[in-house]
Amino acid sequence: MDPHAPLGFTPAVGDTDLTARQRSLLALARELGTSRFAPRAAQWDDSATFPQANYDDLREHGLLALCVPADQGGGGADFATYMLVAAEIGRHCGVTALTWNMHICSTLWTGVLADGIPMTDAQREEHHRRRALHFRRVVQDGAIYAQPFSEGSAAAAGRAPFGTTARKVAGGWVVNGRKIFASLSGAAHYYGILCTEDREGVKPDPRDTLYLAVPATSPGVTVSGDWNPLGMRGTVSRNLTFQDVFVSDDEQLMPRGVYHQGAQTWPAMFFTLAPTYLGLANAAYDFTVQYLRGEVPGEPPVKRRMYPTKQVAVAQMRIQLESLRSLFLRAVREARPAPSKDERMRLYAAQFTVMEGANDIARLAIRTCGGQSMMKHLPLERIYRDSRCGSLMLPWTAELVLDRMGRETLYEAGERDEA
Numbered sequence: 001m002d003p004h005a006p007l008g009f010t011p012a013v014g015d016t017d018l019t020a021r022q023r024s025l026l027a028l029a030r031e032l033g034t035s036r037f038a039p040r041a042a043q044w045d046d047s048a049t050f051p052q053a054n055y056d057d058l059r060e061h062g063l064l065a066l067c068v069p070a071d072q073g074g075g076g077a078d079f080a081t082y083m084l085v086a087a088e089i090g091r092h093c094g095v096t097a098l099t100w101n102m103h104i105c106s107t108l109w110t111g112v113l114a115d116g117i118p119m120t121d122a123q124r125e126e127h128h129r130r131r132a133l134h135f136r137r138v139v140q141d142g143a144i145y146a147q148p149f150s151e152g153s154a155a156a157a158g159r160a161p162f163g164t165t166a167r168k169v170a171g172g173w174v175v176n177g178r179k180i181f182a183s184l185s186g187a188a189h190y191y192g193i194l195c196t197e198d199r200e201g202v203k204p205d206p207r208d209t210l211y212l213a214v215p216a217t218s219p220g221v222t223v224s225g226d227w228n229p230l231g232m233r234g235t236v237s238r239n240l241t242f243q244d245v246f247v248s249d250d251e252q253l254m255p256r257g258v259y260h261q262g263a264q265t266w267p268a269m270f271f272t273l274a275p276t277y278l279g280l281a282n283a284a285y286d287f288t289v290q291y292l293r294g295e296v297p298g299e300p301p302v303k304r305r306m307y308p309t310k311q312v313a314v315a316q317m318r319i320q321l322e323s324l325r326s327l328f329l330r331a332v333r334e335a336r337p338a339p340s341k342d343e344r345m346r347l348y349a350a351q352f353t354v355m356e357g358a359n360d361i362a363r364l365a366i367r368t369c370g371g372q373s374m375m376k377h378l379p380l381e382r383i384y385r386d387s388r389c390g391s392l393m394l395p396w397t398a399e400l401v402l403d404r405m406g407r408e409t410l411y412e413a414g415e416r417d418e419a
């Protein structure tokens with residue numbers, strides 16, 4: 001692929017400045033998206049099964065290792081490059097982009113993000129030694145990592161310690177607890193869990209959060225529960241139970257205490273769910289334009305573009321899409337450790353705008369295209385259902401973002417009202 005050739009399409013993030021590497025990755029995502037992921041998308045949705053065939057494609061094209069550092073044999077992509085490529089994948093299959101995010105984060109957080117988290121020399125040495133094992137698994141074995149944090153408590157919202165615990169024993173940890181909404185359950189080779197270090201006699205504390213990789217085949221790991229949701233059905237986000245599961249010290253994805261510090265230092269680490277939904281917003285818009293022009297393959301070539309109300313709706317969708325893209329790109333480009341207050345506010349605003357906006361654009365798309373457009377053989381109704389899920393993702397649900405923005409605007413750090 002010639003990295004200097006014109007892209008020939010507008011990427012999901014818009015026609016912005018891109019490096020040669022980003023252009024060639026976007027062209028690859030587009031090629032895989034149109035030729036493989038989009039044609040298969042209905043299948044995962046119908047059967048609520050994991051998009052295994054897409055993962056074979058991601059693996060074959062080096063995309064499972066995209067964010068593993070280059071000196072460890074990976075693609076060496078930075079935060080921004082991942083975000084641009086993920087949006088393009090989400091445009092063709094939301095489920096693939098969302099689950100790929102869970103996998104990628106286990107390499108992005110331990111890779112380029114961890115490089116920006118303060119650590120002692122000893123912690124840094126330990127981290128580099130241990131992460132090499134995980135990177136090798138992804139690069140050499142094509143291993144898939146999941147990211148089950150949620151427990152149905154305030155923990156995944158960042159407001160309480162995780163109920164899943166890890167007790168130190170010789171050579172490793174013994175894990176007990178339960179996770180809900182574990183995307184990639186049954187498909188991942190490793191579950192990258194957050195849990196609280198069980199320090200006997202010490203009150204559980206979020207500062208004692210551990211980030212551990214639990215091999216899926218470990219004795220004591222079980223997947224349970226039904227999975228029949230509204231949208232994002234191919235994520236197969238079932239429950240995970242850990243009963244006296246032993247994991248070795250080498251499974252630590254970050255040294256003790258570092259995850260908590262990372263979450264404080266690098267807020268943009270929680271923004272990585274947004275590109276999936278920017279991709280879905282593009283998909284709803286793309287479909288609408290094609291449909292109103294009478295150009296959807298396999299459909300009668302009926303044009304509907306001559307009605308002024310439909311033209312107005314398309315204009316509204318485009319205005320909304322441009323604002324999603326602009327805010328998204330600005331937040332991506334500003335992402336760094338210890339952002340300023342304005343940057344943090346913009347990050348929250350970008351998350352909220354993309355998550356709520358994607359479903360808004362999909363809603364307008366259905367209203368504008370009309371009844372025949374929401375039949376199951378067309379992608380729009382699935383895009384509508386999938387796009388509804390973005391605002392529910394912890395820790396930055398739409399509600400919690402509003403909550404944070406309001407509080408952090410009106411109170412400076414440490415400020416309290418008199419009782």
Ligand SMILES: Cc1cc2nc3c(=O)[nH]c(=O)nc-3n(C[C@H](O)[C@H](O)[C@H](O)COP(=O)(O)OP(=O)(O)OC[C@H]3O[C@@H](n4cnc5c(N)ncnc54)[C@H](O)[C@@H]3O)c2cc1C
Pocket residue numbers: 102147148149150151152153154155156157159180181182183184231232235237389392393394395397399400403
């Ligand atoms: C398709 C899909 C895939 C998912 N995949 C994953 C995954 O791979 N890994 C993962 O960890 N999670 C995943 N999730 C879970 C997601 O991040 C949320 O945890 C989940 O949607 C929360 O559901 P809930 O009803 O339990 O949360 P809620 O009950 O709404 O919230 C949980 C807790 O958060 C706090 N909280 C929530 N809302 C507020 C508020 N407005 N104000 C103050 N506190 C509040 C409360 O303490 C509450 O008890 C997925 C969700 C979906 C829909």
